[in-house]
Amino acid sequence: MIWVFYVAVVLALIILATDLTLIISWRWNFKSHHFDRGTYPQxxxxxxxxxxxxxxxxxxxxxxxxxxxxxxxxxxxxxxxxxxxxxxxxxxxxxxxxxxxxxxxxxxxxxxxxxxxxxxxxxxxxxxxxxxxxxxxxxxxxxxxxxxxxxxxxxxxxxxxVTAVAGKSLWARLQNMEWLNALGMLKVVTDFNVPVTGxxxxxxxxxxxxxxxxxxxxxxxxxxxxxxxxxxxxxxxxxxxxxxxxxxxxxxxxVSELKGIFNQRKRWMHGALKIPVILKLILIAQALVLPAGLALFFYDFTLAISFLLLKISLRTTFTFFIYKKVKQKINFDAVLLYDLYVSLLSVMTLLYFVIPVKVDWKGRKY
Known part of the structure; x- marks a missing residue:
């Protein structure tokens, strides 16, 4: 089963390269789009x-x-x-x-x-x-x-x-980090003239x-x-x-309840299936951090810890850039738990998506 180790190493490298690319793109290709009209239209x-x-x-x-x-x-x-x-x-x-x-x-x-x-x-x-x-x-x-x-x-x-999630609980702070990271990735891709969605x-x-x-x-x-x-x-x-x-x-x-989270994510998945390939790959890479880390752990503990620490460092850097733009402070308990949160939520959302039940949104079934 040594091939599992090699696959995990390749996957880890792709994940780290993705984060590094996001950071470089943010720093060198960020577009502000500021044109003062000088007038006030209706x-x-x-x-x-x-x-x-x-x-x-x-x-x-x-x-x-x-x-x-x-x-x-x-x-x-x-x-x-x-x-x-x-x-x-x-x-x-x-x-x-x-x-x-x-x-x-x-x-x-x-x-x-x-x-x-x-x-x-x-x-x-x-x-x-x-x-x-x-x-x-x-x-x-x-x-x-x-x-x-x-x-x-x-x-x-x-x-x-850009939209942030308000709230002081750890659950709210994790959702906030997820929203802002997702919008940050959306910003990077759009600034490369690959528009995705409003x-x-x-x-x-x-x-x-x-x-x-x-x-x-x-x-x-x-x-x-x-x-x-x-x-x-x-x-x-x-x-x-x-x-x-x-x-x-x-x-x-x-969103306070897990059921509400799953309905929200299932609704989003209907759009995610049609987004550009580059953004799909970025999102998949973010969701596979935990599986890659676990696979490395069983073969090389030091390598697994090094990967996870480097991943957290790179993602925190990207998150810091976003939070700085919107004048928010990073909560480091959320930082440490974020990859676990995203990986588990991604797996559970995918399972919920394939279950043949309608999306319950605002009391309506779709």
């Missing part, structure tokens, strides 16, 4: 909300406080058949501030379903030149609108910000690009609606940009 913020009574008020108050001329903003909230007080709370806030407009969505447009259907309805009501999309459980920075707009230049159709809880799309593809109602439905819209825009020749900067940082809550 913008529309679209928020799809389903059973978000615990989050909708803080989300909307955060959007109302962004640093942008009040007369140039409208916030369109689409209630997606909520069974709680989401609609009541949203309407009460609309009474306080006329920038908020609330729509109770009851009909289906074209091929759109769920969140995509709500966004399709809101886009049809929007008056802005640019559509900003935020989830109802997300909080954005005051400079969110301006700094996404600063990245707009010729033929850009979609720009995504991030649907923190992104801006131009009205021109959205109308060119026909809107959500005219593209094939997918439970990863942001990925599907990205594919449609790329097919029409529009550019997609991913930003990582504290000014476009949004925060979301950690």
């Amino acid at each position: 913008v529309s913020i679209l928020v799809a909300a389903r059973n978000e009574e615990k989050n909708i008020e803080s989300c909307l108050r955060g959007l109302l406080s962004v640093d942008y001329p009040k007369e140039k903003i409208e916030i369109l909230v689409g209630n997606d058949d909520s069974t709680d007080n989401t609609l009541v709370i949203a309407r009460a806030l609309a009474e306080e501030d006329n920038r908020i407009k609330v729509f109770d969505i009851k009909t289906v447009l074209g091929q759109a379903r769920g969140k995509a259907n709500v966004l399709a309805h809101l886009a049809n009501q929007a008056r802005g030149e640019f559509y900003f999309i935020s989830d109802a459980d997300t909080r954005v920075q005051r400079g969110w609108i301006k700094n996404l707009l600063y990245a707009v230049h010729q033929n850009v159709g979609m720009i995504s910000g 991030i649907g809880n923190n992104m801006m799309i131009t009205r021109e690009a959205y109308e060119k593809v026909g809107g959500y109602e005219n593209i094939p439905f997918s439970i990863v609606e942001d990925f599907q819209l990205t594919r449609a825009m790329l097919a029409e020749g529009f550019k997609v940009i991913n930003l990582i900067d504290v000014q476009v940082l949004a925060t979301t809550k950690a």
